[in-house]
Amino acid sequence: MKKEPFVTKTQLDEIVKEYPTPFHLYDEKGIRENVKALKEAFAWNKGYKEYFAVKATPNPYILNILKEYGCGCDCSSYTELLMSESVGQVGENIMFSSNDTPAEEFALADKLGAIINLDDITHIDFLEKTIGKIPETISCRYNPGGLFKISNSIMDNPGDAKYGMTTEQIFEAFKILKSKGAKEFGIHAFLASNTVTNEYYPTLARTLFEVAVKLQKETGVHIKFINLSGGVGIPYKPDQEPNDIKVIGEGVRKVYEEVLVPAGMGDVAIYTELGRFMLGPYGCLVTKAIHEKHTHKEYIGVDACAANLMRPAMYGAYHHITVVGKENEPCDHTYDVTGSLCENNDKFAIDRQLPKIDMGDLLVIHDTGAHGFSMGYNYNGRLRSAEVLLKEDGGTQLIRRAETPMDYFATFDCFPVYEELKKNTEEADKLGK
Template identity: 30%
Template sequence: MNSARPFAYSGKDSILCCDGVQLDRLAKKFGTPLYVYSAEQIAGRLKLFQESFAEIPHLICYAVKANSALAILKLLDAQGAGFDIVSGGELERVLAVNRAAAARVVFSGVGKTAAEMDAALRAGILLFNVESEGELELLAERASKQRKRARVSLRVNPDVFAETHPYISTGLREHKFGIDIRRARRVYREAAKAKYLDARGVSVHIGSQIRSAEPFGAAAERVAGLIRDLRRDGHTIEFLDAGGGLGIEYHLSLSGDDASGAHSFDPKEKVTQYAAAVKKAVEGVSDVTLLLEPGRFLVAQAGALVTRVLYVKKNGEKVFVIADAAMNDLIRPALYQAHHEIVPVTRTKSKKRVVADFVGPVCESGDFFARDREMPALKSGDLAVILDAGAYGMPLSSNYNSRPRPAEVLIERGRARLIRRRETMQDLLAPETL
């Protein structure tokens, strides 16, 4: 599946659809705000990765943090995906889908607790991506207590710059992630002394929303060199974890052309370029299994947030379109100043457009989805869609202002399935006591 998005207007009545299912009908049945995802596109994006690396040993480990909905994890598990987790909670989600999938789990993250390590050891995960010497010591202690061998991979920091938002760049020495690659051989020597640790891999991750293949190739090349050194030191290294981070293009119109006139976006071409860069970097390393951890690339463009316009107001010359979705439902614009295309569910013949801020009802000036954006004129009651919201939308949502979180719907083979009901006030109040 090469199209950038599964969302398109139907030719007959100009209603926006997801895989042929009209979004106005979903809004009527399930209410708004509402997350809608395409199962076909998610599976298709995973297949692009699997096919691009088919000639070499590999495992595509979906980054659960991008979207941890159980139905999406189940969909990917059925297609043979592994999982990259960063918490004990994400491990429990994978195990809820399929306990046997633990054998395809890599555990990343800088702050693993003893309890999380214990749970991962009991589950029998594939690999711990260790990010500090202190973590390595604690893991050795927990593995010894359970008398279970822990397969480990050090996450090294290659000091490779990737052009992305500073909050999601992770490959430089000043970031909190990983171990300086220049110290790695010494740390591996220490790991080899621990009875219940098996150093089996090397891991790297340089950031997220990276749209060029070159940084991935540069990082993988440095890790490949380290693997050759480690093997000469006597370590049995069988995994090269190249991380994730391949980005998408958020500035696309629904026709596939870039809204700013810059670029189109071909998912297959992007994955092909990425695979070529990584494979070239590791071609001199024999008997290694590549672990790859895409997240955003698989789910972002497969999802959208449907919202209803509450009011349109003017303050002087300033126009505000106030919707029922808010920053607590999708925080990316407020947190990263991220761009999301916003389109009406019903496309009319009117050519009237307006420059407006598209905002939510939360009591914060940062509660916006677009500022000074030219868009079709909308009125109270209209439905609009915030595109490319399938990644880091629902997982980053909150109950700020005591707002229940949205429902989620998955479109499978032309049918809509509720995969998470809308929260109620009873859900929000249940953990509290008076």
């Protein structure tokens, strides 16, 4: 089986004339079609809302596209809150889900009117001291502990996760929050990551819905929403079947009608905060082969590195690679595809079967639309790449310029040497041109 890039060789040959490699490219058409499919899958729930996980693809142009379809923002930091505000997302269009949270982040979330999702029972007093009150609408993150298993393939270990409250704690938290003036409550949980199965959300939903019924009955609170969080994944490998969001939505609906409706809780809104599912397949890293090395193994060196896409180096994650223009040629060469960092794990692929790669060939590294650019860093002084939007009409738009050396040096301006660095950088730029 093959993965087809969403961009053709003809298109890429033109795009690279304007934007030098490496860069992340996003498919506007695919993003829009996907968010419409998600909304359709959960249209049965009157209060449904998707809070896009900003950490996955923190770009205001992307946030604005999703905003057109009624999506809110799931934020976990001060700067993510600021970015969401910058595109007009305020109030209950923001879900603030963080952990080990500094006071100033709670303060900003409150100022923006965001729904605050508390990670721990001790955060109740911390929040109250920080903002001087408990908001009327509040949410708590739940962690049932133990193992979370779906069929024979997906297992995660919530008991080892740093997130969320125990069953006993969330019951106590709801009682305390109610006594302090909270009127509308939410429940949130994230129990497995990147699941490629239609069973995950319905299984998680049953766990949360059953807890919600007990919570409302025993504490007397009104549960306004249940947030299924993220975890719905994408098929990184060509032989994986993608999730069917329509089937997933229908599965959640059945559990909703089995558990919540008979308990008189048919008014509960369902929220999601998907990131990878929303953007992952609709982004790719475009890079160029610049070196080949024949030693104990066959290496292809590209002009991107782990600073542009950390997942393979950090997790050993698989990202499919297409050698543009050679899609129909036999994959009869075995390569390690590497970047230039001074780390041996800076490899996009190890022992990967690919067509013969010639210097100057463009490579598309698939499925980088979520947790790709956003996990970038500046080790070895490497600079973050540009982000480019492939528009529905086939044109392109630069939605984040590439970093320059002056961006890297900008935080040194408290030192006298800064002006010399600036001068040297400007001269180096002239030479480069």
